[in-house]
Amino acid sequence: MTTFHGRPDGSGRRVALVCSRFNDLVVxxxxxxxxxxxxxxxxxxxxxxxxWVPGALEIPLAAKALAGTGRYDAIVxxxxxxxxxxxxxxxxxxxxxxxxxxxxxxxxxxxxNGIITVDTMDQALERAGSxxxxxxxxxxxxxxxxxxxxxxxxxxx
Ligand code: INI
Numbered sequence: 312m313t314t315f316h317g318r319p320d321g322s323g324r325r326v327a328l329v330c331s332r333f334n335d336l337v338v339x340x341x342x343x344x345x346x347x348x349x350x351x352x353x354x355x356x357x358x359x360x361x362x363w364v365p366g367a368l369e370i371p372l373a374a375k376a377l378a379g380t381g382r383y384d385a386i387v388x389x390x391x392x393x394x395x396x397x398x399x400x401x402x403x404x405x406x407x408x409x410x411x412x413x414x415x416x417x418x419x420x421x422x423x424n425g426i427i428t429v430d431t432m433d434q435a436l437e438r439a440g441s442x443x444x445x446x447x448x449x450x451x452x453x454x455x456x457x458x459x460x461x462x463x464x465x466x467x468x
Contacts, residue, residue, distance in 0.1 A: 317460025319452050321354035324384045326454060327377045328359065331390035333366040337432070340439035341389040341425055341447030348448040352455055367392050367403050367426050371410025378420035385454035386414075389447050390426035391435050404428040421457045425450030 326349055330342050342361065349359055360383075364373045367390035374386045388411045394400045407426050415422035425447045429435045437443040 315460055315464040317456040317458070317463065319352045319455035320459055321349055321352040321455050324354050324455065324458060325358045325382055326354055326360075326451070327374075327383045327386045328361045328451075329370045329373045329377065329386060329388050330361060330363050331365065331367045331370055331426075332363055334391035334393060334435065337391040337427070337435045337439045338389055340436075341391070341427070341445065341450075344440055344445030344448035345387055345389060345425060345451035348451040349455070352452070354455075366390070367407040368410075370407055370426065371414050374411060374422055375414045375418065378414055378418035378422065383420060384458045385421040385423065387423050387425055387447070387450045387454050389450065391439070392426060392428045393432065393435060394428075394430045395432075400428075421454055421461065423450040423454040423457070 328342055328345055330338050362373050370388040370390055374388055377383055377386055392404045408424055411422050411424050427438045427446050438446045
């Protein structure tokens with residue numbers, strides 16, 4: 312039996328961050344966490360591109376366009392969906408997550424989900440660099456690990 316484990320080694324990797332401006336106070340912290348994690352794991356600053364879109368619902372389409380360029384090893388979606396702010400919380404959170412999964416499956420490019428879904432601004436800030444860690448950093452780390460795991464298991468094919 313052969314077992315493959317990915318290591319979050321970012322050297323030589325190219326990564327795109329797709330960020331939504333809605334709740335950008337929070338999203339910028341997620342972006343910062345993701346960027347910092349990529350740099351600390353060896354991704355060159357020049358190899359990180361950041362694209363801003365209006366809201367979480369626009370993240371999957373931008374991710375799909377970027378995946379289609381063939382330039383990126385991984386794409387990280389970063390957003391914040393807050394229940395208090397909208398009557399269509401479920402739509403925005405479910406569709407943005409489903410959209411990101413679909414982009415990954417349709418394109419074969421690693422896409423990770425750093426879109427937090429919370430009830431309040433306090434909960435959002437907790438997940439954007441305080442008590443509950445930084446979900447942007449986690450999504451960036453997951454992206455590097457997944458790229459590496461798939462590369463090992465498929466021998467780069
Ligand atoms: N977009 C978000 O990223 N977060 C939210 O909390 C949110 N709320 O609350 O509505 C939100 N809505 C906008 C949506 O993502 C689209 O940009 C909009 O519907 C236009 O397509």
